[in-house]
Structure formats: structure tokens, C-alpha cells
Amino acid sequence: MTHAERKRIWQQHIEDWQASGLSGMAYRQQQSLTYCLFFNGAKSWLSRRP
Template sequence: MTPTEKVHFWQQQINDWEVTDLSGNAFCKQQSLIYHQFVYWRQKLTSGKDYPKQAPAATGFTRVISSAPRIGVDAGDADGLTVSLPGGVSITGLHAGNIELLGAVLRQL
């Protein structure tokens, strides 16, 4: 299939999907399409249209952000690691001397 043919094929699939009440995944199953290809082409061909973004799947991991030490603060006086949990809960002041406490807290959640 030429690149132009691919564009036409996927544009037709997107157009067909838009008139259904099916989710993208259900449409792909019904049409024997590969879902990640459908998503790729939908994003590529419909940029600027407002389609609801699917929520990212929960992975069990969280983002850890390292911040630079504050100017004028001695490394020994730094706040240490801060862990932010869903719901706005933060655990701050973690360092090598109390890191085991984090494990104990998280096991209780």
C-alpha cells in the first residue's frame, strides 16, 4: 500500500468510526483493525479536533522529581526527599537516616 493509499484508508476508517457510538477499541475489534495503529492515525489525521483523551493506565509507578539544592542551604540541612501521593498527600524530609520509615508508612496505606 502506498503512503497515499494508507492515508485514504485510515481517513475512511476514522470517518466510519465517527458516525458510530463505539469506542475506538470496540470499533477496531469489529473491523479487525489494530488499535494502536487506529490511535496513531486518528491523532495524525484529526489534529485540532477535540476527541477525549483516554486516561493513562495505572502502572503502579509514580514520578520522582529531583530538585536542585537551595542556594544558601547546607546539604546537611536540606529538606531531603519529598514523596507526593495521589490526593495531595506529601511525605517530606526523607533522608538516608529515616528512609525505612517511608516503607512502613506506605505499607499502611
């Protein structure tokens, strides 16, 4: 998977999570994402936003 593909996936996860109104824990459980994967991915993606 390329960097651009990973970026697109995380961007979609973050947008879906924010639109869902769910807590981070509820969203990651719904999507079967581990704690580390979700929060490291989200933190990394959010820190790169303009």
C-alpha cells in the same frame, strides 16, 4: 501502498468510526485493528486535518 492510499484508508476509518457511534475500542475490535495501529493512525490523520 502509497501515502495517498494510506491516507484514504485512514480517512475512511475515521469517518466510519465517527458515524458508527461506537467507542474507539469497540470500533477497532469490530475492524480487527490493534490498539496501536488504530490510535496511531487516527492520531496521525486527525493531527493533519485543517
